[in-house]
């Protein structure tokens with residue numbers, strides 16, 4: 001199987017800091033949704049910054065569709081248009097005066113004409129459900145709106161892969177639910193999703209695959225159902241199983257659900273199973 005993104009033997013230390021990535025291996029298949037799960041300081045953000053070429057490995061390689069990363073200027077522009085990163089803090093990402101201007105930055109930087117870029121902006125704002133915000137000054141946005149603008153900026157490049165660092169950090173429950181619905185739509189449209197989180201319930205709701213990070217390495221990688229149902233593995237990474245996983249296992253053990261009942265991804269899905 002050829003991976004869309006592959007990381008081999010990655011080592012990285014911040015200047016003057018300890019080693020943030022310590023020989024990390026990871027492969028990401030096209031069209032999948034991967035959650036990178038792990039405690040603070042495990043190296044999740046540092047890895048994401050390597051996946052779009054923002055950071056360059058001290059040792060090891062990052063390859064895209066079988067080719068080693070090209071860290072020259074033009075190579076990086078092409079790379080970042082195929083692998084777009086949404087930073088944890090939207091304020092680190094949004095800097096233009098208006099929403100439309102901000103979202104047009106990526107397409108213009110890729111070398112598209114003004115007209116093509118404008119088309120991309122319209123399309124991205126519509127996909128994110130924020131067409132009405134096009135002319136809004138970026139300093140007049142709520143947290144949830146800012147997050148959408150940052151994602152629109154990434155989507156406007158029509159990337160193959162969308163990387164999101166802690167996408168629900170700072171969002172309230174409503175904002176989180178909207179974001180999940182949005183990411184579901186993007187995935188259904190064929191986008192490969194990679195997101196970091198320390199929210200194990202989010203990983204269960206959204207991910208097909210999970211990579212557990214611990215101390216700058218991947219401690220385990222596999223299907224979400226397998227990884228998220230292994231308490232020992234999770235404990236090593238300082239995590240506990242998702243609440244829904246415990247309810248599902250408990251309901252099967254008590255005969256409230258048949259043994260073959262599929263793992264539900266949402267509370268509604270669990271109630272639907274119980275309701276028959």
Ligand SMILES: Nc1ncnc2c1ncn2[C@@H]1O[C@H](COP(=O)(O)OP(=O)(O)O)[C@@H](O)[C@H]1O
Pocket residue numbers: 014015017018019020038039040041042043044045046047
């Ligand atoms: N800008 C930075 N300068 C120095 N050290 C950093 C910087 N960013 C992260 N680190 C360190 O690198 C390690 C990995 O951090 P990070 O990738 O941010 O982890 P995570 O995203 O999983 O919380 C941690 O020990 C952290 O303190």
Ligand SMILES: [Mg+2]
Pocket residue numbers: 044045046165166196
């Ligand atoms: Mg982080």
